[in-house]
Amino acid sequence: MLNIASRIDRLPSTPMLRKILFLCGIGWLFDAMDQGMVSGVMAAIGKDWALSTGQLGMLGSSAMLGMILGAALSGMAADKWGRRAVITVTLVIYGLASGLSGFSVNYPMLLVLRFLTGFGLGGELPAASTLVSEFSPTKIRGRNVIILESFWAWGWICAALVAYLLIPVYGWRIGFWVGAVPALFAAYLRRVVPESPRYLELLGKDKEADELICKMEKEAGVTNTLESSDTEEQINNVHVSFADLWSKKYIASTIVLWVIWFGLNFGYYGFVLWTPTLLIGKGFALVKSFEFTLIMCIAQLPGYASAAYLVEKIGRKKVLVVYLLGTALAAWLFGHAGTVNQVLIYGCLLYFFSLGAWGCTYAYTPEVYPTIARASGSGWAAAFGRIGAFIAPMIVPVIYSAYGKAAGYTNVFIMLTVVFVVVAIVVGVIGKETMGKSLEELTD
Template sequence: MVNISARIDRLPSTPMLRKILFLCGIGWLFDAMDQGMVAGVMASIGKDWALSTGQLGVLGSSAMLGMAIGAALSGMAADRWGRRTVILWVLIIYGVASGLSGFSTNFTMLVILRFFTGFGLGGELPAASTLVSEFSPTRIRGRNVILLESFWAWGWIVAALVAYLLIPVYGWRIGFWVGAFPALFAAVIQRAIPESPRYLELRGKSDEADAIVSRMEKQAGINYKPESDSETAPKKVNNVHVSFADLWSKKYLASTIVLWVIWFGLNFGYYGFVLWTPTLLVGKGFALVKSFEFTLIMCLAQLPGYASAAYLVERIGRKKVLVVYLLGTALAAWLFGHAGTANQVLLYGCLLYFFSLGAWGCTYAYTPEVYPTVARATGSGWAAAFGRLGAFLAPMIVPVIYSAYGQAAGYKNVFIMLTVVFAVVAIVVGIVGKETMGKSLEEITD
């Protein structure tokens, strides 16, 4: 029998793998672009339609709710119908809903369309990270998924340019129309990205899996001979699906708990500071323009954060990198909350973005590795969905704490809270997490 997984793990980085990584990364960039543009778009909508703070909150929350449901359902769908199929359809849903949002005539219509935009956004991330992970050989698997996640930083940069250059001239609708491009990009995905060979083999489609891996072997100059392969292929399983309840069985319990803690904590901590940093800096006495300038510089620190995590994750391991970067984020959050000068704010803010985005990259690398192929997308999707609850709660809790204690004490207490969250997640990973570096996906999870 053909052992697809063993053959993939023997491959170097091939042109097909690099193309898959790049194209999935472009989809990732679109997701980040929507998240990055939402602040500028919502501010413009609020002014044009005279929306209350509560209505703007509902508008933002509708997308987060859509992301949570999209992540959960797309994960299960990807294990049932395939990773590539799900990526294709959620990009279409996201792109069409975003484009239609630009034609909204009232608040209710926009809220509904933002929900479906979020649904597509949330659905794309776990499916894409699973696909890249399953296409990657063991020795570069973690690095590749972190490189995929690094497209998030570029998406925020594009969003900043769109918000700065286009929205003031053409209004908020242009931001949503730009977000329609993923629907067109889905046609490129349809033709350029094949299905995961590991998934195809699991579903009994060994001939299709063999054809894809053979193309990669040809690109790498490897002549595979089935009769010389002493390894036994994994048993083919047809029409077997893992349910939500199965994720809490003894087999998957520890992995599920660790991932849910990581995803909730990172989402809560990240969205607790990234959405409120400009506002908090203004409250600390900085001019609004200066706060935006500082935030942009801090965002640039994401890039070396991703790069360093991608380098270290294949050298010292996922677990160690996660713990170090989470503790680094906790320390940076503490320092940022106690910063007294402009230079300190900028330095500690850069450290906060550096470590937090490095931790995000490692999380995306680690998540698909702790479940077997039959449950990989389902487990990843539900972890991401639960994490969105943290993203939903943090933006509401931060202003309550900030207002309750006043500007000076409130600013410190917000970041003390975030420090505790990041530290707790680091402790959980350190105690319960398992190391997956250097192991094949089958070796990790069987």
């Protein structure tokens, strides 16, 4: 074998790696822009089509249902047919469905298109994070994946700007159209993204893997002095089944990841999709609620930056626990906010900690499975997590309506606080540390 992993791990950041990170990140940005747009659309379309809170909840959940299926299938597809193909095809599906959503003539049509949009979005994220993780050297692997995730913040900021500046003037349809065309262009640019060398090595395509690493070594000014052989090992079965993820070898990692993904999805989508609507319920105007959301979204950037720094200094496990507990505290405070300043301060803290936790989760997830199971394991974890994202937008309006606007608002965030605390405990007790270890060392 060509010792591809060892050669990757001794490299610094190279132009090829930065290019891959940027092109994957651009697609991530438009995925996030779509999700953020739904938050603004829900508040606007509810008035335009006179939808009930239950219908609005289903609108938020329909994309999540697509994400569940997309994440599960794309993870297995990425392990079988490659990471590169999946991140391109899923972005095309997302872009087309998002653009068509703007032409919806009725509620059922929009639900179907939101499902397809979610399918593409859910399929892309696990495959993209797996690709970046496998291309990254050990010492900057976690940081790179969090940088990839940080494009999510820029997408939400773009969505908040569109919601604040365009939707009140041109209507909710403009939100879907603004992001669709650039997303399809990003998919076109991704044609130049190479396949993961670790995956190529697993397939027995040693020559292709070696050519990629040689190019990166040349960019870094590194000479390959590691031993290699001319023997190619063809591996026909390069994917694992769903049942394999629950075998003795993987079960502990699978349980921890599923708890993290479910809890973080439930808690995060429990508040982000409903923030403008909940703020309107507290007496703020639609445009004002969009303004608040935009300010809160900006707080995501230092959240990602701090997590990217700390994840390579104190470890994934500690960062996850700290940021999950920080999210829990911020959710509690936000639920009890009574003034404009409190809404903004606690809201910014909520976005700061929750997105830092998200970044660390994406960095941690691909590290606990071997190459043969990495995309499948990540995909199924994301798929199970999206179940939480699917049911949260439906549970929130039930609690909100049952207790009235004032008490309902507070009780929604008390529920979310409990969820974040439980996930932090599970990570602290069962989770394993992966900082500073090669992917092969972690998964042998």
